[in-house]
Amino acid sequence: MTGSAALVTVLVVPLAGAVAALLAGRRGAVAAGLLTSALGVPAALALAGAVLAGGMQRVAVGGWAVPLGIELRADGLAAAMLLMTAVIGAGIAVYAWRYFGAAGHHDPHDLAAGPPGPAGKAAPASTQWLFWPVWLLAWGALNALYLSGDLFNLYVTLELLGLAAVALVALAGAGAAAAALRYLLLALLGSMLYILGVELLYAAHQTMDLLQLRERLQPGLSVWLAAALMTTGLLVKTAIFPLHFWLPPAHGSAPAPVSAALSALVVKAGFYLLARLWLDLFGALPGAGVVPALLGALGACAVLWGGVQALRQTRLKAMIAYSTVAQLGYLMIALLLASGAGGAAAGAAGGAMHAAVLLAASHAAAKASMFMCAGSLLAAYGHDRIDAMAGFGTQLPITATAFALAALSLVGLPPTGGFVGKFALVEAAVRAGAWWAVAVVLAGSLLAAAFLFHALSRAFADAPADKVSAAVPAAPQLAALALALVAVALAAAGEPLRRLLMVGAAT
Numbered sequence: 001m002t003g004s005a006a007l008v009t010v011l012v013v014p015l016a017g018a019v020a021a022l023l024a025g026r027r028g029a030v031a032a033g034l035l036t037s038a039l040g041v042p043a044a045l046a047l048a049g050a051v052l053a054g055g056m057q058r059v060a061v062g063g064w065a066v067p068l069g070i071e072l073r074a075d076g077l078a079a080a081m082l083l084m085t086a087v088i089g090a091g092i093a094v095y096a097w098r099y100f101g102a103a104g105h106h107d108p109h110d111l112a113a114g115p116p117g118p119a120g121k122a123a124p125a126s127t128q129w130l131f132w133p134v135w136l137l138a139w140g141a142l143n144a145l146y147l148s149g150d151l152f153n154l155y156v157t158l159e160l161l162g163l164a165a166v167a168l169v170a171l172a173g174a175g176a177a178a179a180a181l182r183y184l185l186l187a188l189l190g191s192m193l194y195i196l197g198v199e200l201l202y203a204a205h206q207t208m209d210l211l212q213l214r215e216r217l218q219p220g221l222s223v224w225l226a227a228a229l230m231t232t233g234l235l236v237k238t239a240i241f242p243l244h245f246w247l248p249p250a251h252g253s254a255p256a257p258v259s260a261a262l263s264a265l266v267v268k269a270g271f272y273l274l275a276r277l278w279l280d281l282f283g284a285l286p287g288a289g290v291v292p293a294l295l296g297a298l299g300a301c302a303v304l305w306g307g308v309q310a311l312r313q314t315r316l317k318a319m320i321a322y323s324t325v326a327q328l329g330y331l332m333i334a335l336l337l338a339s340g341a342g343g344a345a346a347g348a349a350g351g352a353m354h355a356a357v358l359l360a361a362s363h364a365a366a367k368a369s370m371f372m373c374a375g376s377l378l379a380a381y382g383h384d385r386i387d388a389m390a391g392f393g394t395q396l397p398i399t400a401t402a403f404a405l406a407a408l409s410l411v412g413l414p415p416t417g418g419f420v421g422k423f424a425l426v427e428a429a430v431r432a433g434a435w436w437a438v439a440v441v442l443a444g445s446l447l448a449a450a451f452l453f454h455a456l457s458r459a460f461a462d463a464p465a466d467k468v469s470a471a472v473p474a475a476p477q478l479a480a481l482a483l484a485l486v487a488v489a490l491a492a493a494g495e496p497l498r499r500l501l502m503v504g505a506a507t
Contacts, residue, residue: 256375417490
């Protein structure tokens with residue numbers, strides 16, 4: 001498969017799958033979703049191979065060149081994000097197949113409101129099949145976002161992704177209505193701020209193509225206002241501290257496959273766009289280092305605040321959701337170092353971007369696995385109260401193993417991808433002289449160890465043999481274990497990822 005064919009395939013497969021799943025209805029949606037997942041991984045692998053072998057891949061949609069037409073582009077960063085999405089998406093699809101298909105296997109969604117009640121019940125089985133077309137639409141929007149080469153198409157794909165994510169949260173039923181509505185309003189606010197910035201840039205430069213804008217960009221009030229609006233909008237969408245308040249309720253109240261998709265993949269889109277803006281577009285502006293420095297400061301606060309809040313939670317899904325707030329903070333710190341702000345050496349900047357992508361991929365695999373484990377525990381116990389899950393290691397050994405491996409990666413212990421990513425981040429911080437970042441990474445890792453190992457300790461506590469109230473199918477547990485193993489295996493992906501990121505790297 002040629003590079004251009006792989007690029008088009010990566011974009012078309014999930015969108016065609018979404019249409020097929022919708023047309024197939026309740027009977028055929030699962031088959032369409034699983035087939036799409038099976039096709040998505042080799043297509044993403046083929047594109048990554050083409051980028052490694054032949055450099056940036058480009059396709060002019062309809063044969064019209066920029067600026068009249070739309071050009072799709074895949075460099076090393078985009079290829080890495082696409083491959084991450086395909087692999088994690090395939091695991092989520094396998095989990096969802098049995099999660100929604102097994103009798104009685106669904107969430108009570110009682111995180112925020114206390115004991116399960118009528119408003120906390122899962123969506124009726126008659127509507128659960130809608131997960132497939134909506135999830136595949138979100139996957140397609142993610143792929144289109146990573147391949148888009150201009151600011152307006154990035155807005156369109158970001159909007160599609162946000163609307164699909166809100167619909168996924170709403171699948172939980174009435175109990176998640178407030179969280180879904182809050183998510184929708186914040187997503188629309190972020191999109192509005194972003195598109196206002198795009199309009200200012202277009203008015204001043206008459207193009208929205210990223211490569212052309214980078215050549216034409218001139219310092220000025222309108223450019224800085226556009227940068228501020230777009231950055232603020234993306235911070236809202238990415239749930240970076242202190243704009244994170246919508247994330248724990250949305251991720252915590254959604255069905256387990258949805259929580260996995262949102263936390264592992266959807267929030268990474270905002271990080272990707274922030275990287276494109278401040279490494280590729282605005283980074284050359286005089287004084288541009290101020291914004292990455294602010295993002296790094298917010299990231300440090302997110303690591304510490306998210307860790308403390310996760311430590312205070314008594315419910316598993318809420319704890320995992322706050323952990324996502326903390327993990328996103330590491331990406332903001334890496335973005336600061338990758339920008340070269342503060343006189344960071346080129347080696348530190350390149351190493352920081354490598355660390356960021358490796359941390360993003362490791363977090364995606366581990367966090368998706370962890371939410372899947374939470375879904376299995378919810379199904380087994382009928383609740384997700386951490387201290388009331390004593391002995392789940394004996395009752396659900398596969399789930400306990402997956403949770404343990406995912407926890408090791410999130411904490412950053414060897415031999416996991418999380419360890420290699422955090423080590424690369426610390427190394428970049430040391431090279432840049434950012435000792436505060438080293439301290440934050442260490443403190444965040446200690447906090448993660450405290451709340452994750454507290455939850456894991458319940459696996460080994462004594463409990464009555466009849467504690468589990470419902471059987472859990474093996475397939476969802478094995479899917480969670482597979483993604484946890486991916487998080488571990490990413491420790492060996494450091495050098496291939498480094499070579500991939502060199503293709504088209506702004507740094």
